[in-house]
Amino acid sequence: MSIAATSYPLLSTRQLQCCRIKSTTYTPSHFSVNGFQSFSSVGIQHHGRCCVRTKAGGSQEGPQETFYTKAEDPVTTTNQAGNSSKSILSFLCPLLKLVGAKDPSLPRSDTFEVVTSGLASISRLPWGSQAIPDVAIVREERGQPMRLLQLYEFEACPFCRRVREALTELDLPAEVYPCPKGSLMHRDLVRSSGGKEQFPYLVDPNTGVSLYESGDIVKYLFQQYGEGRGPSLGLLESTLFTGWIPTIIRAGRGMTLWERAKPEIAAKRLELFSYENNQNSRLVREALCELELPYILHNVGKGSSRTQILLQLAGSDKVPYLIDPNTGLSFGNHKEIISYLFQTYSRI
Ligand SMILES: N[C@@H](CCC(=O)N[C@@H](CS)C(=O)NCC(=O)O)C(=O)O
Numbered sequence: 001m002s003i004a005a006t007s008y009p010l011l012s013t014r015q016l017q018c019c020r021i022k023s024t025t026y027t028p029s030h031f032s033v034n035g036f037q038s039f040s041s042v043g044i045q046h047h048g049r050c051c052v053r054t055k056a057g058g059s060q061e062g063p064q065e066t067f068y069t070k071a072e073d074p075v076t077t078t079n080q081a082g083n084s085s086k087s088i089l090s091f092l093c094p095l096l097k098l099v100g101a102k103d104p105s106l107p108r109s110d111t112f113e114v115v116t117s118g119l120a121s122i123s124r125l126p127w128g129s130q131a132i133p134d135v136a137i138v139r140e141e142r143g144q145p146m147r148l149l150q151l152y153e154f155e156a157c158p159f160c161r162r163v164r165e166a167l168t169e170l171d172l173p174a175e176v177y178p179c180p181k182g183s184l185m186h187r188d189l190v191r192s193s194g195g196k197e198q199f200p201y202l203v204d205p206n207t208g209v210s211l212y213e214s215g216d217i218v219k220y221l222f223q224q225y226g227e228g229r230g231p232s233l234g235l236l237e238s239t240l241f242t243g244w245i246p247t248i249i250r251a252g253r254g255m256t257l258w259e260r261a262k263p264e265i266a267a268k269r270l271e272l273f274s275y276e277n278n279q280n281s282r283l284v285r286e287a288l289c290e291l292e293l294p295y296i297l298h299n300v301g302k303g304s305s306r307t308q309i310l311l312q313l314a315g316s317d318k319v320p321y322l323i324d325p326n327t328g329l330s331f332g333n334h335k336e337i338i339s340y341l342f343q344t345y346s347r348i
Pocket of ligand 1: 158199212
């Protein structure tokens with residue numbers, strides 16, 4: 001099995017006290033798959049922040065070990081595709097915010113949602129759909145990086161999409177901190193860590209590196225975890241041409257904090273099995289983003305080293321599959337997941 005029981009370090013007693021997390025509420029059988037219990041629940045708790053959203057837009061955090069450093073020495077390689085695309089694309093986000101849907105919790109036409117998300121997926125083929133075979137084999141043999149990468153992003157951002165595509169291709173899990181427009185908490189973390197609100201922002205606790213600039217992040221990820229490979233053909237360049245299409249087709253989704261999102265953050269990280277270019281998973285990620293719910297993203301692209309784990313957990317290798325350790329519930333249907341998320345994590 002790909003994920004060794006010791007893949008992730010245990011949460012220290014101090015952190016446990018800080019977060020006041022008792023033993024997990026997971027059904028034990030859920031995570032009995034070859035050490036997955038250790039990986040999953042420890043992954044959540046170890047990186048768990050004790051944060052409370054504040055009305056003033058700040059956040060309060062309990063004392064805890066911080067795993068990342070300020071971006072004192074950001075990678076300075078120039079990403080031509082990234083820079084030129086910035087000037088063309090970065091105006092899109094505020095523009096689409098104006099036309100975006102107002103109440104994401106209302107019932108929607110599932111056909112419309114799936115079709116538009118499917119078109120978005122087609123526009124980004126072939127990126128973000130499969131794990132690079134050689135890399136997946138290495139993950140299978142050697143396990144994942146010790147600590148989860150931390151990605152601050154929002155679903156609708158074309159630059160963030162590029163990074164999520166790379167994560168799928170590199171078969172890497174990550175802890176995702178959604179930073180929708182109006183974010184009450186995670187944007188503060190980015191500003192205080194990196195110095196500015198710009199997305200994506202990646203923190204790699206394994207190396208102490210933290211980075212802005214999607215092109216630099218993708219290059220870093222391939223350099224660090226690509227087993228000698230460079231970014232997949234067209235992955236960087238294509239953002240300029242088609243990276244914005246899902247943003248437009250899915251206008252307003254996964255961009256703005258839902259005003260009735262619960263201000264308390266869930267005590268334990270939700271876990272989502274997904275891959276970037278899966279149409280149904282996109283709909284779920286949009287909801288997680290609009291609710292500013294941090295989660296562990298288990299990328300399970302075609303050929304992923306985690307497919308067997310998903311099969312054993314869910315009884316199927318289909319994504320999305322969501323586990324909520326706060327309630328002990330898990331779901332494998334995007335409609336159920338979205339409805340559950342808005343019911344559970346919205347103020348009524
Ligand atoms: N060149 C940067 C551009 C990043 C960028 O413009 N991101 C936009 C979102 S699409 C952003 O951070 N906007 C500020 C905000 O959302 O507050 C990159 O490639 O990462």
